Amino acid sequence: MSTPPEATLESPDYAIIAMVQGSIGEPAVALGxxxxxxFCGQTEPRAFRNVAHTLPDAFGNKWVTSLDECDACNASFGTFDDALVKSMGAILTVGGTQGKGNKVRQTGRSDGPASIRHRIIDGKRSISMxxxxxxxxxxxxxxxKTGxxxxRIPGGTERFIPARAYKALVKMxxxxxxxxxxxNFTxxxxxxxxxxxxxxxxMIVGISFSTIGNSxxxxxxxLLRRTSSNLDTPYMLFVTTMGSVCLQIVLKADSQDGEWPSRLRTRPNIRWTNMLAPTGEEPLALVYDYPVHLDWGRAGLEPPVIEAIVTAVHPQTGQGHMSAVLRKSALAPSPS
Known part of the structure; x- marks a missing residue:
C-alpha cells in the first residue's frame, strides 16, 4: 500500500529484512x-577491545552486542543512549528494568519534589511513589464511573537532548x-x-507501550524495507521494543527516498507484537499500542517525555494498572 507524504503508515507494504531478539534463557547474539x-571505518585491531551493546544496556540488554563498533564510536554513542534513558527514566523504574550492574534506575531525588523507587523486599517487587x-x-x-x-506521580525532572536520543535510535x-x-545509508x-x-x-519518533509496571x-x-517502488513510502523503517516501550523511526536513506536529507513527512505507525515464551510456560503475546508521535528535532535540554505515571487501583478488588502520560510539549504537531 502506498502512502501519501502527509499520511500515517496504517498498513504499509513492508517486509522484515533483519531482526534480533534477546531474553532470559536465550543465547547471546553478536552482530556484524x-x-x-x-560507523567510522576503523580497522585497527586494538580499537575493538570493549563490548558494544547494540541496544542500550540501561534498557535491560544483556544479550545483543555488535562486533563491528569500535571503542571510540562506542564511547561517543554513549551520550546518545544516556539521552534516550533520561527521556523516559520513570518507565524503567516502575518496570524494574535492570540496567548496568543489574541495578534498577531510580527516578527523582528523595528530597526533591517527587520520586519513584523500585525495591525488592522478601523476593517481591515494591514500587513506592x-x-x-x-x-x-x-x-x-x-x-x-469505576470507583x-x-x-498521579510526576515522571521526573532529569532533562535530555532530543536530537541525541534520536541518534540513539539511528545508531541501533x-x-x-x-x-x-x-x-544506501552512508x-x-x-x-x-x-x-x-x-x-x-x-525527526519524528513513534512511541507506544505494552504492560507498564512490570517490564x-x-x-x-x-528493520522493515518497503516492497514497492513508490518514493512516497519510506524505504526503511526501524522498530525496537525494549521492555514496556516500543520506539520506531523512518531511517533516512541516501537517495531511495528522494533528495538527501529526505523530507518525507510520513510517520511510522506500526503496531508491534512480541512473543515471550518462557521455558515450560504458555507463550505470552506482548502487544504494543499504536504509536503516538514525538518531535525529537531539537538540540536543547528538555524535560523527560514521560510527564507522569498514573496508577489506578480498584479499592474492592485490589486490581490496578499503570499508564504513562506523555508531555504535550514533546508531541509532534498533527500533519498539515
Whole structure:
C-alpha cells in the first residue's frame, strides 16, 4: 500500500529484512564481523577491545552486542543512549528494568519534589511513589464511573537532548543493517558524528507501550524495507521494543527516498507484537499500542517525555494498572 507524504503508515507494504531478539534463557547474539567499524571505518585491531551493546544496556540488554563498533564510536554513542534513558527514566523504574550492574534506575531525588523507587523486599517487587511540597489533590483522585482510586506521580525532572536520543535510535538501526544495505545509508551514518545542532528534517519518533509496571525481560529490534517502488513510502523503517516501550523511526536513506536529507513527512505507525515464551510456560503475546508521535528535532535540554505515571487501583478488588502520560510539549504537531 502506498502512502501519501502527509499520511500515517496504517498498513504499509513492508517486509522484515533483519531482526534480533534477546531474553532470559536465550543465547547471546553478536552482530556484524569484527575487524572494521561500520560507523567510522576503523580497522585497527586494538580499537575493538570493549563490548558494544547494540541496544542500550540501561534498557535491560544483556544479550545483543555488535562486533563491528569500535571503542571510540562506542564511547561517543554513549551520550546518545544516556539521552534516550533520561527521556523516559520513570518507565524503567516502575518496570524494574535492570540496567548496568543489574541495578534498577531510580527516578527523582528523595528530597526533591517527587520520586519513584523500585525495591525488592522478601523476593517481591515494591514500587513506592512520593511527592513533597505539593497539594495532595494534585496527585490523588477517584474515577466516578469505576470507583477506582487514581494516583498521579510526576515522571521526573532529569532533562535530555532530543536530537541525541534520536541518534540513539539511528545508531541501533545502522547496527542492524545487512552489509549490502550499508551503501544506501552512508550519509546518515556520517551524520551520527555531527554536532547536536545539525538537525535533519522531520525527526519524528513513534512511541507506544505494552504492560507498564512490570517490564518484560525482552528486547527486540527490526528493520522493515518497503516492497514497492513508490518514493512516497519510506524505504526503511526501524522498530525496537525494549521492555514496556516500543520506539520506531523512518531511517533516512541516501537517495531511495528522494533528495538527501529526505523530507518525507510520513510517520511510522506500526503496531508491534512480541512473543515471550518462557521455558515450560504458555507463550505470552506482548502487544504494543499504536504509536503516538514525538518531535525529537531539537538540540536543547528538555524535560523527560514521560510527564507522569498514573496508577489506578480498584479499592474492592485490589486490581490496578499503570499508564504513562506523555508531555504535550514533546508531541509532534498533527500533519498539515
Amino acid at each position: 564481523t569484527k575487524g572494521r567499524c561500520r 512520593r511527592t513533597n511540597g505539593t497539594p495532595f489533590s494534585d496527585h490523588f483522585g477517584v474515577k466516578p 477506582e482510586l487514581v494516583f 538501526a545502522v547496527a542492524l543493517l545487512p552489509a549490502d544495505e550499508l551503501p 550519509k546518515i551514518i556520517a551524520w551520527l558524528h555531527s554536532t547536536d545542532d545539525d538537525l535533519l528534517p522531520h 518484560p525481560p525482552l528486547l527486540a529490534a527490526a
